Amino acid sequence: MIPIQKNCKQLAKFYLGATGAAWELKCVSTVSSLFQPICLPPKDATLKKDEPTSKSQKLFSELGIVRQSSPGLFTLTPLGVRSLEKLVKIVDEELKNVGCQKLQLPILTAGNLWKKTGRWESTGLELLTVKDRHGRDYVLSPTHEEAITDLVAYLPQLTHKQLPLKLYQITSKFRDEIKPRFGLLRSREFTMKDLYTFDKTVETAQQTYELVCKAYDTIFQRLNTPFVKVAGSTGNIGGLSSHEYHFPSSIGEDDLRLCPFCHFGTNAELSPLDACTKCGSANMKATKGIEVAHTFLLGTKYSQVLNAFFSSDDGTRSVCQMGCYGIGISRILAASVEVLATDSEIRWPKLIAPYSVCVVAPKGGSKEESAIALAHFVASQIDQMKPFTQDVILDDRSTTTIGKKLIEAKRMGYPFIVVVGRKSMEQVPLVELYDLTKNTQNLFTVAQLFDYLKMSES
Template identity: 55%
Template sequence: MMNYNFAIRRKRGIQILFRHFYHKRISQLFQPINIISKDATGKKEELVSISQKLLVDCGIVRPRGNGMFAFMPLGQRVLAKLTDLIDEEMKLVGAQKMLLPTLTSGHLWKKTGRWKTTGDELVKVKDRHDKDYVLSPTHEEAVVDMLSEVYHLSYRNLPLRLYQISSKFRDEANPRFGLLRCKEFLMKDLYTFDQDEASAISTYDQVSEAYNAIFQRLGVPFVKVAGDCGNIGGSFSHEYHYPAAIGQDTLLICNGCGYSVNSELVSDSNNTNCSSCGGVITTTKGFEVGHTFLLGTKYSDPLNCSYQNENGRRSLVQMGCYGIGVSRVLAAAVEALSSETGIRWPWVIAPYKVCIIGPKRGSKEANLTSWVHFLTDTIGSIKSFQDDIIIDDRDTFTIGKRVMEAKKTGYPFIIVVGKKASELVPRFELIENITNNVQLFSHVQLLDFLRGK
């Protein structure tokens, strides 16, 4: 029995060491930080776009050409969290996830007329057989063509809601502001199919509620406005914007009845009073991060997408399409929340929620490193912090330098194992990045505080 117990204890010890070895560490993180001298001057667009400057300088994204960016490991973690959030809300409205090819036949775009009407932003390519293709900026043609091949589609199969999260392409004439206006971007696009217009409007309302939930969970102030259907088409649409001084769109908002609209839809955008209630109109700039459209039969008609109704006859499906610019949400959220000196992430998509900073090598507190691992394990056992802790183990750097970098990268909570940890009752410094509030806690108090988050 004694040998058995010893073996168990030894096994547990090995497991603990193994877990320590696999703690997420900044020394092992690929984060190419820009080192900028005090005398350096940036390009004009870097000076006016806070998000672009911070995301590049902090090693979240990396420019790979004009209007193209690579997502570094921290950026990919943010995208993954944002994707999970969207997936959760899409499931609640019965949407099924899929993935369509990036290339779409140019023949389909010619059928709907968008081959010409989209203009120079449409990226067109030819294969070796001289056939036309599109690097898709959106997938209405592709998904409708696919569905039109389902010959036995019945009213029993409707409503049908299909979505994907994938790369899209737009040949921007003037890419700028980093991820806010680029050539390749990540987008969530949902396509819905219903029997009739009333059902399609019901679906529209349900998806709109899901969009409201997504943006409310992100916690960044947003504005929903009536929008221009533009090249996508349809009978009406709504846009979701994050207000920003460098926003591309001008939004008109009534302080009385709450009616809000993109100025593109208004003939006289200088009018200071609401035409409905007479209330005062205010204007703000915004970046569009989401757009919903009621399409009707704009695509199902030319591409002959129909279903068998209750009377056994073929009827065209009624459609809606719904987009969220996933990579744009990331950048626009940073643009809306951050200061010029540091990123402020929405809580739910922060790359890591906690950064733990240990003592410097050679300092009097160097023997307190075991507290770093203990705190990582115990905080990591809290459900809301699982796999959300990173250790800044670069112990040749001062604590001050590491705190400064952690603040700039935007970790919501920074925990310092420093001089106070050597007291009779060890205490640890907790820095709340958003408020810059600093508190000293024992490890029990620290855990209680974090459990409430």
């Protein structure tokens, strides 16, 4: 065995010169210690032989990112949680940029609130409910219009100066799907971001609506995954108008109509015809989409029934104009992979890959064994580099070959894969960089590698 720690200190001196003095071999995540319950064949109790599956479901299950525990109920493994937390951070940032504030409502909402709005009845069998020991009804909330409106209704002296209010949370939601399928795309328990806004007038509510939509656009642009925004049906949520964000995909359960001329789009539920209702063009293009977000201009549907009022300048009380806005957080993990992956290899939106960089070390006992220390050093260095802080995983498994590790790293879709192999044994050690975001492959010196990675914003 190689004394990695000591070897690394020499390498540090070599590559970092005088600055290497302060260098330490920091703890990097390693594949050997990763809890990655790889699943072949999947333990998918609900999945009958001929039942359709989806790319993301298959790849997530096979690669140990998600694991089904019961029909429609999924565990996110450490890899899945990393992706989820990265996505949450992006959503937090963009919503805070437009003045939204994060809170946390209970998952259980009093049944009587749902009875007041009529949704206890209208939601049907999808609604999971529970009785407490005193026989009181609660809803395992699929959404929180009732809960948030009740909260705002009890605000002492809510005035027009405090509006608009923009309150959101990121929590678990429940829907008792008759047919849960496609893994995280249609599950019974899922992570959702739900935002609720309260405004003075229809006009300011419309402005708030546009502001939030702009934040949504930014979120999806940052994810760099093709998306369309279409007019949607308001359904059981209700309200004046709504828009849906979709990732176009053949596996999508919504039929969309997109106008190639004016770029207007609608859900086919709304306008099943071929002509564009906006520009009149006769050739709306049909496509399928996975809904990843939905915005509703609600009006006063909930605020009226639950008494969410504010007082104006002159003291008169008026009912709040509301909006509500969802983003399917866990669904986006699967939907983006659905769109970007090949049948056998995951491709993530770069910003939400579980790790940004995977460093592949040689197998123990191989000809390249002495380069193991270099791999540790390189991984540790990148892991302390600004855009990749604590975002590197080292494949240090001692009994697996470089070739097999490289294949697995590509299947996992780590955006940058660094192979420390045969070429690193040369006089001037070279490493290979696979940049999956550009689909390129380069031989670099270690210094060149660091420069290249620093240049590519994470």
